[in-house]
Amino acid sequence: MPELRFDGRVAVVTGAGAGLGREYALLFGARGAKVVVNDLGGSSTGEGSSKRAADVVVDEIVAKGGIACADYNSVVEGEKIIETAIKNFGRVDILVNNAGILRDKSVANISNEDWDLVHNVHLKGSFKTSQAAWPIFKKQKYGRIILTSSNSGVYGNFGQANYSAAKLGLVGLSNTLAIEGAKYNIHCNVIVPTAASRLTQGILPEFLFNELKPKLIAPVVVYLCHESNTDNGAIIESAAGFAAKLEIVRGRGTVLRKSIEQETITPEEVQEGWSKVTDMAHAKRIDAMTRASTSLMTVLEDLRENS
């Protein structure tokens, strides 16, 4: 198979000073991309800052013959990170939104600050960088965006209400960016990683932790960002060399009204039909909001015909 290369491309990776982001940046660098290594260099709970994290990774890429520059801004100021790409390399083609922090507490104990900071870094940060890159991507009719979600968002996890909400919010953001970007060849996809890092140390069991090398997820993310990849709006879960597509599906459902003339339904009628409402045996993905409306029109037409 020919090697997948990124020569001439510029990749911005946020939170690339450690963990998953570092591996993404190293692989992009090794495959010929010019890399903006962004990292605020703070603690895992979002306090402080340091230039060291980004600098070390830039040095690693350069030592291996690659091209990279550092950026120390918080993703909340996403426009500054994109400016760094333009100032140093004159373009941007790939944006991997990866920076992240945790402020784990059970729901009763989450302060406004815990909620806001987690949302700002994950959700607002990804929005800010993507919005800043958008006009450039649009003009050049090319862009690849990755947003980073989490199993905590997809399935929920005790003690992570703030993080779960932000992480599933990113799926919503990706769904719409994928639609708005499609005609400009801007693709947006979501990665749902599980990897050993400072965010998961002490949370994952040790035997699992040792198997979950961030290096094994980097090729999945890098491939998703390659020009040969046509996915747009996908959610890809990956860990330990495993990767799979995730989808939100809807059951077949049922019509709780008996006829088009029936203007209201009672809670008892809902109760009666509940097993059909919740039956997932023939669940399917609805790939666009318009398709959901179309299926609603069919329901109404059927009701009218059968009245």
Ligand code: NAD
């Ligand atoms: P990590 O702590 O090793 O790396 C995150 C990096 O983001 C750090 O270097 C940190 O300094 C940087 N960062 C934090 N806030 C920033 C900000 N405001 N601006 C710029 N940089 C900032 O953690 P990781 O496990 O590699 O996590 C990477 C991403 O993957 C995160 O979004 C995380 O939520 C997500 N994720 C990780 C796992 C996992 O199992 N490790 C699971 C699900 C999701």
